[in-house]
Amino acid sequence: MRHFACSSFLFVFLALISNLTLAQTLNNPTFHLDIAPIIYNNCTECHRVGELGPMPLTTYDEVAANGYYIEYVTQSGYMPPWTPDHNYTTLNGERFLTEEEKQTIVDWVGADMPEGDPSDNPGMPDFDMGLQLGSPDLVLTMSEAYLHGGDGLEQYQVFIIPTGLTETVEVLAVEIVPSNNAIAHHGLIGYTSNPSSINAALALDEADPAAGYESFGDYGVPVEDRLFGGWVPGSLPLMFPQTIGKIMEPGSQLLLQMHYGPSYQDELDQTTVNIYFADLPVEREVETYTMTPSDLSVPFYIPANEVVSFHGTLEVETDMSVISTIPHSHLVGKSWLVYATSPDNQDTIPMISIPNWDFHWQGIFTYPSLLKIPGGYTIHAIAEYDNTSSNTFNPNNPPQPMWFGDFTTDEMFVLFFQFIEYLPGDEDISIISEPNVGCLGDVVPNGSIDISDILMILSQYGCLSNCVSDVTGDGAVTISDVLVVLSEFGEFCP
Numbered sequence: 001m002r003h004f005a006c007s008s009f010l011f012v013f014l015a016l017i018s019n020l021t022l023a024q025t026l027n028n029p030t031f032h033l034d035i036a037p038i039i040y041n042n043c044t045e046c047h048r049v050g051e052l053g054p055m056p057l058t059t060y061d062e063v064a065a066n067g068y069y070i071e072y073v074t075q076s077g078y079m080p081p082w083t084p085d086h087n088y089t090t091l092n093g094e095r096f097l098t099e100e101e102k103q104t105i106v107d108w109v110g111a112d113m114p115e116g117d118p119s120d121n122p123g124m125p126d127f128d129m130g131l132q133l134g135s136p137d138l139v140l141t142m143s144e145a146y147l148h149g150g151d152g153l154e155q156y157q158v159f160i161i162p163t164g165l166t167e168t169v170e171v172l173a174v175e176i177v178p179s180n181n182a183i184a185h186h187g188l189i190g191y192t193s194n195p196s197s198i199n200a201a202l203a204l205d206e207a208d209p210a211a212g213y214e215s216f217g218d219y220g221v222p223v224e225d226r227l228f229g230g231w232v233p234g235s236l237p238l239m240f241p242q243t244i245g246k247i248m249e250p251g252s253q254l255l256l257q258m259h260y261g262p263s264y265q266d267e268l269d270q271t272t273v274n275i276y277f278a279d280l281p282v283e284r285e286v287e288t289y290t291m292t293p294s295d296l297s298v299p300f301y302i303p304a305n306e307v308v309s310f311h312g313t314l315e316v317e318t319d320m321s322v323i324s325t326i327p328h329s330h331l332v333g334k335s336w337l338v339y340a341t342s343p344d345n346q347d348t349i350p351m352i353s354i355p356n357w358d359f360h361w362q363g364i365f366t367y368p369s370l371l372k373i374p375g376g377y378t379i380h381a382i383a384e385y386d387n388t389s390s391n392t393f394n395p396n397n398p399p400q401p402m403w404f405g406d407f408t409t410d411e412m413f414v415l416f417f418q419f420i421e422y423l424p425g426d427e428d429i430s431i432i433s434e435p436n437v438g439c440l441g442d443v444v445p446n447g448s449i450d451i452s453d454i455l456m457i458l459s460q461y462g463c464l465s466n467c468v469s470d471v472t473g474d475g476a477v478t479i480s481d482v483l484v485v486l487s488e489f490g491e492f493c494p
């Protein structure tokens with residue numbers, strides 16, 4: 001462990017050079033030199049005690065005991081879990097192994113999993129980051145803990161959380177912090193201040209003897225913002241760029257939908273939602289557009305024993321800057337492809353491709369920087385559904401006809417976009433919501449603080465006159481400011 005505070009350019013370059021030598025994998029890989037870095041950076045965030053992964057992958061013994069299994073799940077692409085095709089678009093928080101990394105695992109398992117020299121082990125990243133964004137301005141917790149039974153079943157439960165606000169506030173980031181990461185699979189927040197939705201949700205809560213109420217697909221009631229916040233294991237909360245954000249009104253309520261994975265012992269969870277208010281006034285409010293079956297030219301009906309696809313379109317009226325694209329279908333869903341085309345069809349903007357949809361690994365997929373879709377373009381969303389018995393997730397055996405709905409045995413065609421109206425320069429505004437692998441300041445997330453992070457910070461905040469973030473007071477925002485900020489807030493970096 002080295003502290004970035006005592007570093008200099010020399011250190012940064014040394015770190016870069018040592019990364020390069022590590023990357024040149026030998027033909028006789030050992031656990032400590034070659035395998036540990038792959039596992040620690042891609043698997044251990046979930047595969048350690050108290051987290052969702054079914055077995056810990058932290059030591060030589062644990063990894064070697066699962067060696068063949070690890071080879072299998074990495075070859076098949078099942079692990080690390082990441083459903084979008086990273087060759088189609090670049091998204092934040094991508095998890096995938098390179099071909100070299102996969103081959104290293106194959107070679108290592110093939111060589112009977114040699115341990116190597118423990119002094120080569122880079123050590124695990126510091127996963128225990130606690131609050132990611134400093135201290136929140138508003139902390140809201142589920143009023144009571146939810147008991148998730150040890151019956152080996154998963155559960156989708158919605159909890160009503162009053163915001164208690166007496167005045168309107170502007171929000172920069174929303175963070176969901178489960179209290180029990182061994183069962184929390186993902187969380188989504190719907191926002192409503194509509195009394196009839198709130199009353200309907202309260203009635204559902206009343207009718208369900210457990211804390212909260214069950215709702216598989218959505219929140220069970222209409223909400224104004226279906227994506228006020230979201231969390232999947234290992235993700236940082238989405239923090240909007242300055243002057244872009246959301247508004248919360250007095251009397252509003254959050255509907256927190258938690259997906260709990262199967263457990264074989266009773267578990268409790270009492271999730272907290274941390275809200276961070278905007279420092280600068282929000283000039284552009286994040287809007288959510290939802291594409292639904294009303295954007296289809298045919299009825300949304302999936303006959304039994306058939307594979308069908310639906311093609312939704314949306315005409316973009318004025319230039320927009322897309323923050324995130326979130327496809328949503330249920331268990332019979334098979335794939336998603338989303339892109340935008342120009343009126344003359346000469347230009348195509350890829351948005352997301354999910355070749356093998358997996359309901360259990362939904363995500364909130366954000367772009368590295370705001371994605372401009374010009375007015376006049378058409379957004380296309382093509383979703384495929386496999387309602388045959390060869391789809392092992394099919395909830396009906398034998399397959400049954402399916403329509404749109406909230407239950408496990410219903411299907412959905414829903415695509416969310418979070419966006420703002422486009423302003424020139426938006427393409428250069430980055431959205432960083434990366435899983436942090438132990439380095440605060442690792443803004444170009446590659447697991448180390450290096451020159452790329454400094455360049456990124458300077459490209460966003462660098463400035464030569466009338467500078468707002470000039471901490472050194474020399475009139476400009478340059479490398480010296482970055483170093484001062486890092487010496488104050490920099491973290492250990494493995």
Ligand code: HEC
Nearest residue numbers: 042043046047052053054069070073074079080081233234
């Ligand atoms: C985001 C969390 C997460 C990450 C990252 C992750 N896993 Fe998993 N892993 C899980 C969960 C949860 C399961 C249980 C099955 C499921 O829910 O899909 C699982 C299942 C597995 C299984 C199969 C166990 C079984 O009984 O079926 C293996 C093997 C595995 N993971 C290895 C890995 C390896 C190797 C990596 C890194 C290359 C990795 N995982 C990364 C969460 C994760």
